[in-house]
Amino acid sequence: YPLLLLLAGSMALASWLTESMSPHGVPRPTYGRMLSIWLITIATTAVGLVLFREIYFSRRLIIGVTLLWLLFASLHRLLRRRKPWQERLGLITREKELVKHLEDADHTDVVWVLDPQSEGQIELPDRNVTLAVDLRAVLSERVAQFISSCDVAGYTIKPFTSVYEEHVGRVPLVHLAEGWEISAPLLEVARWLPGKRVFDVVVAAVTAPLWLVVGLGVGIYVKLTSPGPAIFRQRRIGHGGKPFTMLKFRTMNADAEQSGPRFATENDTRIFKGGNFIRKAHLDEIPQLVNVLTGDMSLVGPRAEQIPFVRAFRKQIPFYDHRHLVRPGITGWAQVSYGYADDSADTIEKLTYDLYYIKHMSPVFDLKVLARSFLIVLTGRGAR
Numbered sequence: 001y002p003l004l005l006l007l008a009g010s011m012a013l014a015s016w017l018t019e020s021m022s023p024h025g026v027p028r029p030t031y032g033r034m035l036s037i038w039l040i041t042i043a044t045t046a047v048g049l050v051l052f053r054e055i056y057f058s059r060r061l062i063i064g065v066t067l068l069w070l071l072f073a074s075l076h077r078l079l080r081r082r083k084p085w086q087e088r089l090g091l092i093t094r095e096k097e098l099v100k101h102l103e104d105a106d107h108t109d110v111v112w113v114l115d116p117q118s119e120g121q122i123e124l125p126d127r128n129v130t131l132a133v134d135l136r137a138v139l140s141e142r143v144a145q146f147i148s149s150c151d152v153a154g155y156t157i158k159p160f161t162s163v164y165e166e167h168v169g170r171v172p173l174v175h176l177a178e179g180w181e182i183s184a185p186l187l188e189v190a191r192w193l194p195g196k197r198v199f200d201v202v203v204a205a206v207t208a209p210l211w212l213v214v215g216l217g218v219g220i221y222v223k224l225t226s227p228g229p230a231i232f233r234q235r236r237i238g239h240g241g242k243p244f245t246m247l248k249f250r251t252m253n254a255d256a257e258q259s260g261p262r263f264a265t266e267n268d269t270r271i272f273k274g275g276n277f278i279r280k281a282h283l284d285e286i287p288q289l290v291n292v293l294t295g296d297m298s299l300v301g302p303r304a305e306q307i308p309f310v311r312a313f314r315k316q317i318p319f320y321d322h323r324h325l326v327r328p329g330i331t332g333w334a335q336v337s338y339g340y341a342d343d344s345a346d347t348i349e350k351l352t353y354d355l356y357y358i359k360h361m362s363p364v365f366d367l368k369v370l371a372r373s374f375l376i377v378l379t380g381r382g383a384r
Contacts, residue, residue: 087167090125092116092143093134093160098172105167114143122146130156132163136175169337170352171359176319189361196366200299204292215286218249218278226272228254231287236304239327244296246304247287251275261306263342282377288330300366301329302354309347316344323354326361333357333365336372 086109091099094115103110111129114122116137125131131150139147151157161175219230232250235243256270264271271279278284291297297304302323305313313320334353341347357365 088126088129089163090114090129090131091134091160092131092139092147093137095134095160095172095174098160098164098174101168101170102164108167114146116140116143118143124150124153125155127155130158130163132158132160134160134175165356165360169333169356171355173318173348173352173355176355192361192363195363196298196361197295199363199366200292203299204289207289211286211289214283215249218283218286221274222250222278225274226250226253232284235307236328237307237310237324238296238304239324241321241324243307244291244304246297247290249278249284249287251278251284261308264340282373285330292330296327298327298329300332300357300369301327302332302357303335303350304328313344313347317348317351319355320351322358323351325358331369331373333369336369336376 086107088109088111089102090111091102091113093099093113094117099110099113102108111125116134117140119140119142122142131147133147147157161172164170164172164175222230228250230250232248232252233245234248236246238244251272252268252270252275253272288297292299310320332354333356334350337353338346338350341350357369
C-alpha cells in the first residue's frame with residue numbers, strides 16, 4: 001500500500017505540476033509537458049522501488065501500471081493536441097518585427113493590427129478577439145477612446161508584452177525600461193531557488209557513476225586523439241557577474257585560442273578529428289557537472305560566456321548583465337530554442353530567451369528544458 005499510494009501521488013503531482021506550474025503561457029498540451037509527466041512519474045516510481053524494497057509487492061504490476069498510466073496520459077494529450085486551437089489577436093502597436101513573430105507563432109491568429117496613432121474610424125472587433133495593447137506607445141485620442149470602449153464592453157485586454165511572451169517564449173528587448181521587469185519577477189520565484197539548488201546537487205550526485213564512467217572514456221579518447229590536456233579550463237562569467245573556472249572536455253586543438261577567443265562556427269578548423277562527434281553528442285559538457293556540485297553552475301540556466309565576450313556585450317547590448325541574475329546552466333531555454341551564437345546579432349536573439357527564462361523560472365520549466373535537451377542530445381541538433 002505505501003508504494004501504491006506513492007505511485008498514485010506521483011501521478012497526481014505530475015499532472016498538477018504540468019498543468020498549473022508551467023511557464024507563463026497559454027494552457028495547451030505540449031510534448032514538453034508530456035515528457036515532464038514521464039520524468040516525474042518514472043523518477044518517483046524508481047525512488048519508491050528503492051525505499052520499499054523490503055516490502056513484498058509485485059514489481060511487475062507496479063511497473064506495468066506506471067507504463068499503462070503514462071500511455072493513457074500521453075494518448076489523452078495527443079488527442080487534445082489534434083484539436084485546433086488559436087487565440088485570435090488584435091494588436092495595437094507599431095513594432096512590425098514583433099508582430100511578425102506573433103503571426104508566425106503556433107496557436108495565434110492575428111486578426112488586425114492597429115496603429116496607436118490612428119485617427120480614423122475604428123469599429124469594435126469580434127467579442128472573441130483579445131486586444132494586445134503596446135503600453136509604450138503614445139495613443140491618439142481616437143485609439144484611447146476605442147480601448148476604453150472595449151474595456152467597458154467586456155473585451156479581454158492584455159499588455160502586448162504579455163501576449164508576446166506567452167506565444168513566442170521571448171522577452172522583447174525594445175519593451176524593457178530599466179530592467180526591473182526581469183529582476184522583480186525573479187523575487188517571486190526566489191522561494192524555490194534553494195529547491196532548485198538541491199535538485200541540481202541530487203541529480204549530479206545520483207548520476208555520478210554514469211557520467212564518471214562515460215567521462216573517463218571521453219577523456220581517454222581525447223588524450224589518444226589530440227596532444228594536450230583532456231580537460232579544458234576557461235574563465236567564464238557566472239552568477240552576479242563573478243568569474244569562475246568552467247570545465248569541459250577539450251574538442252579543439254590545444255593552441256586553438258592562441259590568437260584570442262572567438263565564436264565556434266560550423267566546420268570549425270580548430271576542432272580535431274573526433275571532436276565534432278563529442279560536441280554533437282554534448283559529451284564535452286560532462287565535466288560541468290563538477291561545476292554544478294561546486295555551486296558555480298546549475299543544470300538549467302543561461303550559457304556562461306567568456307570574459308572578453310561579456311565585456312564587449314555589456315557595451316553593445318542593453319540589459320545583457322541581467323542574464324547573470326541566476327547561475328549559468330549546462331543547458332538552457334536559449335540553447336534549446338535558438339542554439340549557439342555566432343556573433344552579437346545571435347547573442348541579442350539568445351538574450352531574449354534567457355531573459356524570458358529568468359522572468360518565468362519554475363520547476364516544470366526546468367523539466368521542460370531538460371526534456372528538450374535530452375531530445376537534442378539524441379538528434380545531435382544545435383551543437384557546434
